[in-house]
Amino acid sequence: MPVKKLPEGLHRDTLAVRAGLPPSQYGENSEALFLTSGFVQTDAETAARRFAGTEDGYTYGRTSNPTVTSFEQRLAAMEGTEAAIGASTGMGAILMLCMGLLKAGDHVVCSRSVFGSTMNLFGREFAKFGVETTFVSQTDLSQWRAAMRPTTKLLFAETPTNPLTEVCDVRALADLAHAAGALLAVDNCFCTPALQRPTELGADLVIHSGTKYLDGQGRVMAGAICGPSRLIVDVFGPIVRTAGMTLSPFSAWVVLKGLETLGIRMQAQCANALAFARWLETQPAVARVYFPGLASHPQHELAMRQQSGQGGAVVSFDVRGSDPRSARAHAFHVIDSTQMVSIATNLGDTKTIITHPATTSHGRLTEEQRQAAGIGQGLIRVAVGLEHIEDIKADLLRGLDTLT
Numbered sequence: 526m527p528v529k530k531l532p533e534g535l536h537r538d539t540l541a542v543r544a545g546l547p548p549s550q551y552g553e554n555s556e557a558l559f560l561t562s563g564f565v566q567t568d569a570e571t572a573a574r575r576f577a578g579t580e581d582g583y584t585y586g587r588t589s590n591p592t593v594t595s596f597e598q599r600l601a602a603m604e605g606t607e608a609a610i611g612a613s614t615g616m617g618a619i620l621m622l623c624m625g626l627l628k629a630g631d632h633v634v635c636s637r638s639v640f641g642s643t644m645n646l647f648g649r650e651f652a653k654f655g656v657e658t659t660f661v662s663q664t665d666l667s668q669w670r671a672a673m674r675p676t677t678k679l680l681f682a683e684t685p686t687n688p689l690t691e692v693c694d695v696r697a698l699a700d701l702a703h704a705a706g707a708l709l710a711v712d713n714c715f716c717t718p719a720l721q722r723p724t725e726l727g728a729d730l731v732i733h734s735g736t737k738y739l740d741g742q743g744r745v746m747a748g749a750i751c752g753p754s755r756l757i758v759d760v761f762g763p764i765v766r767t768a769g770m771t772l773s774p775f776s777a778w779v780v781l782k783g784l785e786t787l788g789i790r791m792q793a794q795c796a797n798a799l800a801f802a803r804w805l806e807t808q809p810a811v812a813r814v815y816f817p818g819l820a821s822h823p824q825h826e827l828a829m830r831q832q833s834g835q836g837g838a839v840v841s842f843d844v845r846g847s848d849p850r851s852a853r854a855h856a857f858h859v860i861d862s863t864q865m866v867s868i869a870t871n872l873g874d875t876k877t878i879i880t881h882p883a884t885t886s887h888g889r890l891t892e893e894q895r896q897a898a899g900i901g902q903g904l905i906r907v908a909v910g911l912e913h914i915e916d917i918k919a920d921l922l923r924g925l926d927t928l929t
């Protein structure tokens with residue numbers, strides 16, 4: 526069946542819907558789901574060439590699959606990178622990054638506000654293999670500079686961070702990394718390519734948890750790394766084949782279809798989040814709101830420059846309390862008074878999700894570590910979804926209005 530070749534120079538919104546492998550001989554309009562672990566070879570010679578890597582073609586599901594390829598091509602087109610590679614989860618992608626770039630004796634500089642499991646992977650698991658990581662302030666560039674060593678191979682950041690939405694300057698970190706011959710990887714989970722494209726700001730590699738906004742509807746686990754072919758194809762490809770943090774074709778298909786609506790979902794969720802954050806600032810029971818879209822945010826201007834003028838869709842706030850115990854009681858009261866939003870530890874869903882970071886995602890830290898990280902007992906994180914904004918406000922007002 527003749528296939529139309531996509532014209533050059535399509536816009537990102539178009540690529541989000543159109544990029545990927547061409548349809549099969551049946552001409553399906555919605556991308557096919559190739560739910561197969563193996564691929565039949567026409568003859569032994571072909572099989573030999575494909576396994577030797579001298580001929581393109583699918584062989585075995587741990588190495589690659591056409592549905593996964595379509596997801597990778599579409600995500601790369603949206604991030605503006607040469608290539609992308611799928612992983613079973615976001616953490617699987619970061620594990621692949623570490624295995625591909627680091628060896629014993631190497632040094633990493635990492636923001637101390639990154640995702641908890643990322644901190645553990647660098648600080649605990651890879652420390653066992655002789656890779657040392659220095660954790661520095663998300664926003665203080667002088668700490669990043671001071672932490673650099675001759676053995677520094679990788680700088681790792683996430684922006685904005687969870688749950689306090691601190692924003693780092695990607696361009697400045699890229700310059701610092703490159704001056705030292707190191708690479709910068711940015712976890713773009715909170716903004717997605719719809720808002721922020723770190724490689725346009727100089728980052729070398731972009732990490733995704735597809736579990737969050739890329740799927741966007743809370744259905745599957747997925748991850749990916751985007752970057753130049755010399756790293757994606759030559760370095761990370763062999764690691765997936767050997768270590769097996771492979772993205773399943775079913776999950777790839779779900780996220781592939783999720784990418785088609787990513788742009789409009791992000792716009793709508795960002796608009797909801799901004800309205801919600803502004804409203805929270807007017808609530809007497811709220812002490813402080815953390816949201817990059819607010820003029821009161823310490824890195825507001827940088828965020829607007831880096832994030833296509835959008836604050837994202839995660840809003841955190843402190844409820845008032847005279848001491849940690851009363852602050853926690855007040856936060857629990859607000860959370861437990863909701864009747865609609867979900868109490869869950871995910872984010873990036875169409876459903877609004879509410880959490881208490883101090884007793885969930887950051888529950889294993891000591892109170893001192895939490896204080897240092899700025900995560901108080903009165904802190905609540907809301908990942909704003911697609912419900913009507915008035916319903917979201919009304920649900921939060923139940924508890925905010927009845928605090929004594």
Ligand SMILES: *Cc1c(COP(=O)(O)O)cnc(C)c1O
Nearest residue numbers: 614615616640712714734736747
């Ligand atoms: C959730 C998350 C991850 C990990 O992704 P999983 O798909 O859960 O493994 C990594 N980074 C950030 C910023 C996240 O929010």
